[in-house]
Amino acid sequence: MGPAALEVKGPFHVFGICYLALSQHHGSGTRRFLPCQDLHSALPAMLDLVGFIALSVLGSIVTVVLTLGKRSQDLPSFKSRALSPASWQWSKVSSLWHGSGDATNHEPNSRQLLGEIQDLAECHETAGLLTDLIRKDGAGEWPPRSNHAHTTWPAPLRAYRGIYEEMLPLLAVAKPSLDDDVNRERIAAFRARFGELLSQRVDLPAVEKLLQAAEAVRVAQLERIVPLPHELTLPWTYQQRHFSLTSDSGNNMSNLVLNFTPSASYSLRINDPAAQSATITRSEEAFARIFYDVEALGLPVYHAVIHAIRARCRGDTVACLHHVRRITRHLRPLLRSYYDRVHDDAIARSAWLSHVQGFYGWGAGYEKVVEEEEEEPQWVKFDGLSGNQVLLFQVLDAFLGLPPYLDEETQRRNVPVMQREFVKAVGKHSFRRGLEKKEGVEGMILEEMGEILKRLRLFRTAHRTRAKVYLTQPAPERLPMTAGKSLLKSDMDTSLEYLDEFMLGRLAQTV
Numbered sequence: 106m107g108p109a110a111l112e113v114k115g116p117f118h119v120f121g122i123c124y125l126a127l128s129q130h131h132g133s134g135t136r137r138f139l140p141c142q143d144l145h146s147a148l149p150a151m152l153d154l155v156g157f158i159a160l161s162v163l164g165s166i167v168t169v170v171l172t173l174g175k176r177s178q179d180l181p182s183f184k185s186r187a188l189s190p191a192s193w194q195w196s197k198v199s200s201l202w203h204g205s206g207d208a209t210n211h212e213p214n215s216r217q218l219l220g221e222i223q224d225l226a227e228c229h230e231t232a233g234l235l236t237d238l239i240r241k242d243g244a245g246e247w248p249p250r251s252n253h254a255h256t257t258w259p260a261p262l263r264a265y266r267g268i269y270e271e272m273l274p275l276l277a278v279a280k281p282s283l284d285d286d287v288n289r290e291r292i293a294a295f296r297a298r299f300g301e302l303l304s305q306r307v308d309l310p311a312v313e314k315l316l317q318a319a320e321a322v323r324v325a326q327l328e329r330i331v332p333l334p335h336e337l338t339l340p341w342t343y344q345q346r347h348f349s350l351t352s353d354s355g356n357n358m359s360n361l362v363l364n365f366t367p368s369a370s371y372s373l374r375i376n377d378p379a380a381q382s383a384t385i386t387r388s389e390e391a392f393a394r395i396f397y398d399v400e401a402l403g404l405p406v407y408h409a410v411i412h413a414i415r416a417r418c419r420g421d422t423v424a425c426l427h428h429v430r431r432i433t434r435h436l437r438p439l440l441r442s443y444y445d446r447v448h449d450d451a452i453a454r455s456a457w458l459s460h461v462q463g464f465y466g467w468g469a470g471y472e473k474v475v476e477e478e479e480e481e482p483q484w485v486k487f488d489g490l491s492g493n494q495v496l497l498f499q500v501l502d503a504f505l506g507l508p509p510y511l512d513e514e515t516q517r518r519n520v521p522v523m524q525r526e527f528v529k530a531v532g533k534h535s536f537r538r539g540l541e542k543k544e545g546v547e548g549m550i551l552e553e554m555g556e557i558l559k560r561l562r563l564f565r566t567a568h569r570t571r572a573k574v575y576l577t578q579p580a581p582e583r584l585p586m587t588a589g590k591s592l593l594k595s596d597m598d599t600s601l602e603y604l605d606e607f608m609l610g611r612l613a614q615t616v
């Protein structure tokens with residue numbers, strides 16, 4: 106995802122709280138203030154940032170509720186609904202040989218896929234890790250279904266939802282002001298109101314008690330930069346620990362995917378439909394929905410990945426081919442959710458940079474890093490949310506034996522630990538490079554994997570072009586910045602060159 110505009114080094118907002126089970130964001134503790142000049146340049150965006158905190162909090166609430174309430178109900182049935190792998194997968198083996206294996210009508214639904222994956226947990230490391238990921242971070246579902254029925258939430262958490270609703274109209278302005286005094290005044294008014302509502306309505310000891318009940322281990326609090334109300338930072342710290350993420354900025358799962366209800370309606374908005382144009386609100390939703398769809402349509406891909414690996418391990422090349430073909434087939438609708446939306450008609454270029462991207466993209470917060478040879482700790486800025494955190498692409502890359510796009514440190518900051526482990530195991534068992542036979546079923550598998558690679562290259566080529574179009578829209582109130590790479594160079598042309606290096610580099614690696 107991308108770029109955006111303003112570098113908010115400041116507060117890091119909270120959250121990725123939405124994770125399903127107590128996800129992340131941070132917390133309280135010591136904070137550093139930004140240098141004045143950074144704060145000054147960041148002013149127009151601060152409102153958004155603080156607004157985002159509200160959303161994050163809401164997310165964390167959702168997460169907590171889901172964790173506490175839903176797991177116990179869902180997990181047993183998750184198991185009982187499992188299908189036997191043999192019940193569907195071999196129905197059209199003969200057609201595979203002719204490359205026409207269309208098992209669409211035999212594809213299990215997501216409930217069945219979940220059951221299948223769980224049944225395989227004991228059989229293969231990748232299935233075991235995916236099962237853990239789905240059970241612990243998804244409460245038995247994938248993508249995680251957060252509980253948006255807030256009247257059912259534990260009482261201490263309900264206050265957050267009310268505050269979100271009250272603050273929503275103040276989150277975004279139709280036309281960002283370039284006048285610093287005006288912005289400063291809005292920011293101060295926003296924060297004052299937000300702080301007032303939080304301190305009046307949130308029973309923090311009760312919130313903490315609830316969160317403590319869901320957590321077994323206590324760890325040291327993380328340091329922060331901008332002072333945020335304790336009512337926000339405390340729940341975030343718990344979630345951050347639960348998901349083993351260090352970034353204060355949240356991530357794709359917490360800040361986007363979990364804003365959808367179990368029936369896939371977009372629930373936690375940034376732009377208030379009562380106050381913003383339809384173009385803005387439609388663009389925001391279309392953008393967010395790509396990430397939700399990619400994860401929802403990713404489940405059969407993950408299922409096919411573990412089956413393909415397992416089949417390969419036991420030397421069953423026909424089964425392996427079948428599952429590799431399932432991956433290719435599922436990629437079509439999955440990538441369509443990107444292709445059909447990332448254009449001006451669905452996500453207006455005039456709205457994206459100014460009213461959508463910033464909320465997701467700001468890299469807020471710093472991490473203290475002590476290098477061996479350095480006496481003084483270094484402060485490393487967190488990235489915001491980026492498409493580079495999406496599980497699906499990491500799994501596909503690993504399956505094809507490509508090196509990870511994100512380095513280990515960035516993964517540790519922005520990718521939940523269970524997702525990291527699943528991806529790592531898939532990479533460990535990747536077999537494409539070991540396929541030598543150019544004929545027979547092995548040759549067909551190799552060819553099919555080449556098809557997946559081709560689709561990935563196509564996505565990366567299209568993404569490079571489309572991203573540039575969105576990044577080059579005028580947004581004078583912002584500094585050049587991207588979600589994944591934080592503050593860029595001083596002007597957009599140089600910044601684009603810099604970004605292009607990453608995208609081009611990744612394209613070159615996709616072979």
Ligand code: HEM
Nearest residue numbers: 106107108395491492493498565572575589590604607611
């Ligand atoms: C208009 C919207 C978007 C823009 C401007 C944009 C921009 C960018 C930029 C500049 C990068 C390279 C820097 C980085 O690593 O963050 C990037 C990486 C990436 N983006 Fe986006 N992005 C957008 C939407 C999306 C969407 C909707 C997806 C997928 C659902 C996505 C998936 C990725 C992935 C997987 C990467 C990592 C590099 C790769 O695998 O090729 N992006 N994006």
